[in-house]
Amino acid sequence: MSYNSARMHGAMDLMVYPPLLPYIVDGQEPLGRSVRLFLQLSYPGKVSSRDRELYLEGGDEPEIWEPKLNRVGHAYITILGKSKLLRIVHLQSFIFYLAFFEPGSGASTTKEFISAFTAHSPGTIELLASRSDVTLACEGLDAWDAFKGSRENKLV
Numbered sequence: 001m002s003y004n005s006a007r008m009h010g011a012m013d014l015m016v017y018p019p020l021l022p023y024i025v026d027g028q029e030p031l032g033r034s035v036r037l038f039l040q041l042s043y044p045g046k047v048s049s050r051d052r053e054l055y056l057e058g059g060d061e062p063e064i065w066e067p068k069l070n071r072v073g074h075a076y077i078t079i080l081g082k083s084k085l086l087r088i089v090h091l092q093s094f095i096f097y098l099a100f101f102e103p104g105s106g107a108s109t110t111k112e113f114i115s116a117f118t119a120h121s122p123g124t125i126e127l128l129a130s131r132s133d134v135t136l137a138c139e140g141l142d143a144w145d146a147f148k149g150s151r152e153n154k155l156v
Contacts, residue, residue: 002087002098005072013074013085016100034105036114038097040124041136042067042090045144055148067093067143073150079116095141097124 003024006014017024020035045065052061071090076083087098099117101110118124123140 001072001089006074006087011074013087013100034101036099036101036110037127038099038117038121038124039127039134039136040095040097040121040140041138042093042095042141042143042146043138045142045146047144051144051148065144065147067146069147071150075149077117079113079120084113090146093138093143095146097121 003017003020005011006017044067047056047061047063047065067090069090070092073088073090075086075088077086078084084099087100089096089098097117099113101113114126118126121140123137125134125136127134
């Protein structure tokens with residue numbers, strides 16, 4: 001989904017995908033440590049009347065924004081003083097974050113990012129192939145803030 005979305009929209013992060021194409025095409029190539037996947041739950045959020053005017057063209061949108069949308073996008077975040085571009089896949093209340101790293105960038109760089117990202121993103125966990133199940137707490141991102149942030153193209 002992420003690759004096709006980036007391709008269709010000529011996204012600025014399209015350059016991360018060529019090394020991953022063997023995996024995307026037939027699943028045979030291991031991703032290794034160059035891609036990390038995170039998961040967070042979103043919950044219903046209150047939409048102010050000002051936000052309805054600014055972002056929803058003053059429509060008859062509800063005061064509570066439910067996490068019902070499916071969408072794909074990207075966001076810049078700053079962690080440890082470094083900017084990173086993430087791919088984000090929203091499947092209703094599930095938010096998946098894909099973080100891409102330069103192959104051979106070093107385990108310490110990846111570990112630092114994982115630690116800082118999960119510390120600054122409540123309820124976010126890293127999904128690992130070695131885990132058969134996970135437990136999530138719904139303390140992540142307000143669904144309205146996530147939608148509004150997509151209009152501002154940033155993740156706060």
